[in-house]
Amino acid sequence: MRSAFGTTFDVDGIYLNTPSIGVPPRPVVDAVSEAVGAWGRAESxxxxxxxxxxxxxxxxxxxxxxxxxxxxxxxxxxxxxxxxxxxxxxxxxxxxxxxxxxxxxxxxxxxxxxxxxxxxxxxxxxxxxxxxxxxxxxxxxxxxxxxxxxxxxxxxxxxxxxxxxxxxxxxxxxxxxxxxxxxxxxxxxxxxxxxxxxxxxxxxxxxxxxxxxxxxxxxxxxxxxxxxxxxxxxxxxxxxxxxxxxxxxxxxxxxxxxSLDAAAVHDHGVGLANRLRAGLDLPPAESAIVALRHEGAADRLAAAGIRAALRGGAARLGFHLHNTDADVDAVLEALA
Structure with a gap:
C-alpha cells in the first residue's frame, strides 16, 4: 500500500509500467468493484x-x-x-x-x-x-x-x-x-x-x-x-x-x-524521471517516460522485481503519482 496525493494505491513492489497500464487509486478500484458486485446481484x-x-x-x-x-x-x-x-x-x-x-x-x-x-x-x-x-x-x-x-x-x-x-x-x-x-x-x-x-x-x-x-x-x-x-x-x-x-x-x-495541482503532478513524475537520468549520466528531459538502452537493462530490472516494459529494444519506465525516490534508487541499484 502506498499513499500519495491524498489517496492510496495498492501497489506491492516497484511498478514503473504506467505507459502500459496505469495503477488506479483505491477509490477507483472500490467504485468498479461495487459496480461489478451490483451487476452480479442483478441490481444493475x-x-x-x-x-x-x-x-x-x-x-x-x-x-x-x-x-x-x-x-x-x-x-x-x-x-x-x-x-x-x-x-x-x-x-x-x-x-x-x-x-x-x-x-x-x-x-x-x-x-x-x-x-x-x-x-x-x-x-x-x-x-x-x-x-x-x-x-x-x-x-x-x-x-x-x-x-x-x-x-x-x-x-x-x-x-x-x-x-x-x-x-x-x-x-x-x-x-x-x-x-x-x-x-x-x-x-x-x-x-x-x-x-x-x-x-x-x-x-x-x-x-x-x-x-x-x-x-x-x-x-x-x-x-x-x-x-x-x-x-x-x-x-x-x-x-x-x-x-x-x-x-x-x-x-x-x-x-x-x-482536482490535483497539475504542476505538482507534472513536477513529481518528471522530477523522478530526471533523477534517474542524472544517476545514469543521461541529460535531463521534460518527460515522465524514460527509455533505457543500457545493455541487459530489461533483464536486470526484471530480476530485481521492478516492473517495466521492453519497447523498441529499450527498457521503458514511467513515473506517475504512486512512484517515489526509493523506486529510482532501486532502478539505479539494479543497473549498477
Missing amino acids: SPPQFDEAVDTARASFARFVGVSPSSVVLGSAVSGLLGLVAASLPAGTRVLTAEREFTSVTFPFAGAGHEVIEVPLEDLPERTVSADVVAVSVVASADGALVDLEALRSEVGPDTLVVLDATQSLGWLPADLSWADVVVAGGYKWLLSPRGASWMAVSDRLAERLVPHQSGWYAGGWHAIYGLPLRLHPDARRFDLSPAWLAHVGAATALPWLE
Missing part, C-alpha cells in the same frame, strides 16, 4: 450508468479544453481514429512521426491514405505538404514530446491536426484545444479501466465525419428501435455504446485527477 440497469458516462466525458473535455458536446465516446484509440480516416477523401496525405504508435497510423494506412513518416523534430516544418498531421503528444516508445507550439505555428489553415494524448493526459499540462482531434485511451495515465476512450473533434472536422459506426447510443434512449435515422445533434452522434464498468472507474479517476 442500463440507465443508471448514464451519469458515470456523462461525468467522465465532461472531465475529459476539461482536460482538453473543449466543450463536452465536442467529445465522442469510444473503446479504443484506433477505433475512434478509424472513424476519422474513413471520412477523409481517398488519397489524403497524412504526416506522422517515425516510430509512431500504430493505433495512430494504421487507421489511416488501412483506409488507403498516403502516410508519410518523418523524424519527430522535423514534423512541424514538414506540415505544409500534408492534408493531415497525426502524432502523439508524447511518444509511446521513448517518451519524446512533440513541439506543440512549433506544430501549431507551422501548420497550414487547411491541414487537420490529430493528436493522440494517451501518453500525456494525466501528467502533462498542455493546451490541446486548438487541434481538430484529441484522442486518448483512459487506461494509462488517466488511471481508468481499459474500454473507456474519448475523442474531442473540432466543428470543421465534425461536419466531415460520417457516423457509419453509430448505434443506438448515438441517438439516445428515444432512438433504440426503428427508422428513421435520428442522432444527437452534437458530437454524441458519433458515439459508440460505452463499456459501462469502464466508465464507472473513469468517472471516479478523471475528476480526482482534475
Whole structure:
C-alpha cells in the first residue's frame, strides 16, 4: 500500500509500467468493484450508468479544453481514429512521426491514405505538404514530446491536426484545444479501466465525419428501435455504446485527477524521471517516460522485481503519482 496525493494505491513492489497500464487509486478500484458486485446481484440497469458516462466525458473535455458536446465516446484509440480516416477523401496525405504508435497510423494506412513518416523534430516544418498531421503528444516508445507550439505555428489553415494524448493526459499540462482531434485511451495515465476512450473533434472536422459506426447510443434512449435515422445533434452522434464498468472507474479517476495541482503532478513524475537520468549520466528531459538502452537493462530490472516494459529494444519506465525516490534508487541499484 502506498499513499500519495491524498489517496492510496495498492501497489506491492516497484511498478514503473504506467505507459502500459496505469495503477488506479483505491477509490477507483472500490467504485468498479461495487459496480461489478451490483451487476452480479442483478441490481444493475442500463440507465443508471448514464451519469458515470456523462461525468467522465465532461472531465475529459476539461482536460482538453473543449466543450463536452465536442467529445465522442469510444473503446479504443484506433477505433475512434478509424472513424476519422474513413471520412477523409481517398488519397489524403497524412504526416506522422517515425516510430509512431500504430493505433495512430494504421487507421489511416488501412483506409488507403498516403502516410508519410518523418523524424519527430522535423514534423512541424514538414506540415505544409500534408492534408493531415497525426502524432502523439508524447511518444509511446521513448517518451519524446512533440513541439506543440512549433506544430501549431507551422501548420497550414487547411491541414487537420490529430493528436493522440494517451501518453500525456494525466501528467502533462498542455493546451490541446486548438487541434481538430484529441484522442486518448483512459487506461494509462488517466488511471481508468481499459474500454473507456474519448475523442474531442473540432466543428470543421465534425461536419466531415460520417457516423457509419453509430448505434443506438448515438441517438439516445428515444432512438433504440426503428427508422428513421435520428442522432444527437452534437458530437454524441458519433458515439459508440460505452463499456459501462469502464466508465464507472473513469468517472471516479478523471475528476480526482482534475482536482490535483497539475504542476505538482507534472513536477513529481518528471522530477523522478530526471533523477534517474542524472544517476545514469543521461541529460535531463521534460518527460515522465524514460527509455533505457543500457545493455541487459530489461533483464536486470526484471530480476530485481521492478516492473517495466521492453519497447523498441529499450527498457521503458514511467513515473506517475504512486512512484517515489526509493523506486529510482532501486532502478539505479539494479543497473549498477
